[in-house]
Amino acid sequence: MDNDYDEVNIYSEEPPVCPYCDELGSCPHLLLNVEVTFRTVESGVLFDAFNARLLSAAEQNGGNPSCDGSDRFDQLLSEVDELADAVRYWTFEDGPGMSSNFQLYYAESPERTMKALERLSAPI
Numbered sequence: 001m002d003n004d005y006d007e008v009n010i011y012s013e014e015p016p017v018c019p020y021c022d023e024l025g026s027c028p029h030l031l032l033n034v035e036v037t038f039r040t041v042e043s044g045v046l047f048d049a050f051n052a053r054l055l056s057a058a059e060q061n062g063g064n065p066s067c068d069g070s071d072r073f074d075q076l077l078s079e080v081d082e083l084a085d086a087v088r089y090w091t092f093e094d095g096p097g098m099s100s101n102f103q104l105y106y107a108e109s110p111e112r113t114m115k116a117l118e119r120l121s122a123p124i
Contacts (some may be wrong), residue, residue: 016088016104031105032080034058039073043103045113049120050076076120080105083116 020029032044041050084105086121093099107113
Protein backbone atom coordinates (compact mmCIF):
# COMPACT_ATOMS: atom_id res chain seq x y z
CA MET A 1 0.00 0.00 0.00
CA ASP A 2 1.36 3.40 -0.94
CA ASN A 3 0.32 6.14 1.44
CA ASP A 4 -0.82 9.46 0.06
CA TYR A 5 -0.20 11.84 2.94
CA ASP A 6 -1.48 15.03 1.30
CA GLU A 7 -0.92 18.10 3.46
CA VAL A 8 0.63 16.24 6.40
CA ASN A 9 3.74 15.15 4.49
CA ILE A 10 5.84 18.04 5.76
CA TYR A 11 9.56 18.73 5.68
CA SER A 12 10.74 21.06 8.40
CA GLU A 13 13.82 22.54 9.98
CA GLU A 14 11.88 22.85 13.26
CA PRO A 15 10.69 19.92 15.35
CA PRO A 16 7.33 18.91 13.88
CA VAL A 17 4.05 18.91 15.73
CA CYS A 18 1.51 16.11 15.51
CA PRO A 19 -0.83 16.68 12.56
CA TYR A 20 -3.76 15.47 14.68
CA CYS A 21 -3.35 17.07 18.12
CA ASP A 22 -0.64 19.70 17.50
CA GLU A 23 1.55 18.31 20.32
CA LEU A 24 5.30 18.73 20.06
CA GLY A 25 7.15 15.52 20.86
CA SER A 26 5.47 12.32 21.98
CA CYS A 27 1.70 12.03 21.86
CA PRO A 28 -0.72 9.08 21.50
CA HIS A 29 -0.67 9.50 17.70
CA LEU A 30 3.11 9.11 17.34
CA LEU A 31 3.80 5.64 16.04
CA LEU A 32 7.53 6.04 15.57
CA ASN A 33 10.21 8.73 15.63
CA VAL A 34 13.16 7.48 13.58
CA GLU A 35 16.59 9.05 13.23
CA VAL A 36 17.25 7.86 9.69
CA THR A 37 20.83 9.10 9.37
CA PHE A 38 22.10 6.56 11.89
CA ARG A 39 19.07 4.22 11.70
CA THR A 40 17.94 4.47 15.30
CA VAL A 41 14.46 4.56 16.76
CA GLU A 42 13.98 7.41 19.22
CA SER A 43 10.41 7.09 20.54
CA GLY A 44 6.80 6.28 19.77
CA VAL A 45 4.15 3.68 20.50
CA LEU A 46 5.92 1.18 18.21
CA PHE A 47 9.36 1.72 19.81
CA ASP A 48 9.53 -1.61 21.68
CA ALA A 49 7.84 -3.66 18.94
CA PHE A 50 10.10 -2.24 16.23
CA ASN A 51 13.28 -2.92 18.23
CA ALA A 52 12.09 -6.42 19.19
CA ARG A 53 11.47 -7.30 15.53
CA LEU A 54 14.88 -5.90 14.58
CA LEU A 55 16.60 -7.91 17.31
CA SER A 56 14.67 -11.04 16.38
CA ALA A 57 15.80 -10.74 12.76
CA ALA A 58 19.42 -10.35 13.87
CA GLU A 59 19.17 -13.40 16.14
CA GLN A 60 17.59 -15.50 13.38
CA ASN A 61 20.55 -14.72 11.15
CA GLY A 62 22.97 -15.75 13.90
CA GLY A 63 25.29 -12.85 13.21
CA ASN A 64 25.66 -13.92 9.57
CA PRO A 65 27.90 -11.24 7.98
CA SER A 66 26.09 -11.64 4.65
CA CYS A 67 22.90 -10.33 6.28
CA ASP A 68 22.77 -6.55 6.10
CA GLY A 69 20.98 -5.17 9.18
CA SER A 70 20.22 -1.95 7.36
CA ASP A 71 18.09 -3.91 4.88
CA ARG A 72 15.96 -5.33 7.70
CA PHE A 73 15.68 -1.87 9.28
CA ASP A 74 14.45 -0.47 5.97
CA GLN A 75 11.96 -3.34 5.57
CA LEU A 76 10.53 -2.71 9.02
CA LEU A 77 10.36 1.01 8.32
CA SER A 78 8.37 0.23 5.17
CA GLU A 79 5.92 -1.73 7.33
CA VAL A 80 5.54 1.28 9.64
CA ASP A 81 5.01 3.52 6.62
CA GLU A 82 2.14 1.27 5.50
CA LEU A 83 0.57 1.49 8.96
CA ALA A 84 0.92 5.27 9.26
CA ASP A 85 -1.69 7.84 8.31
CA ALA A 86 0.83 10.70 8.22
CA VAL A 87 4.57 11.27 8.17
CA ARG A 88 6.63 14.32 8.90
CA TYR A 89 10.31 14.86 8.14
CA TRP A 90 12.64 16.93 10.24
CA THR A 91 16.29 17.90 9.80
CA PHE A 92 18.34 18.89 12.82
CA GLU A 93 21.61 20.70 12.08
CA ASP A 94 24.19 21.35 14.77
CA GLY A 95 27.47 21.97 13.01
CA PRO A 96 29.63 19.96 10.60
CA GLY A 97 28.98 16.25 10.86
CA MET A 98 26.35 16.80 13.53
CA SER A 99 23.15 16.85 11.46
CA SER A 100 20.38 14.29 11.70
CA ASN A 101 17.33 13.50 9.63
CA PHE A 102 14.18 12.31 11.35
CA GLN A 103 10.98 10.72 10.09
CA LEU A 104 7.98 10.79 12.40
CA TYR A 105 5.07 8.45 11.65
CA TYR A 106 1.58 9.13 13.01
CA ALA A 107 -1.77 7.33 13.30
CA GLU A 108 -4.95 9.34 13.10
CA SER A 109 -6.83 7.63 15.92
CA PRO A 110 -6.25 5.47 19.01
CA GLU A 111 -7.84 2.55 17.13
CA ARG A 112 -5.35 2.92 14.27
CA THR A 113 -2.50 3.19 16.80
CA MET A 114 -3.55 -0.07 18.48
CA LYS A 115 -3.96 -1.81 15.12
CA ALA A 116 -0.43 -0.76 14.15
CA LEU A 117 0.93 -1.98 17.48
CA GLU A 118 -0.82 -5.36 17.12
CA ARG A 119 0.47 -5.82 13.58
CA LEU A 120 4.08 -4.95 14.37
CA SER A 121 4.02 -7.00 17.59
CA ALA A 122 2.75 -10.12 15.79
CA PRO A 123 5.27 -12.94 15.40
CA ILE A 124 7.16 -12.96 12.13
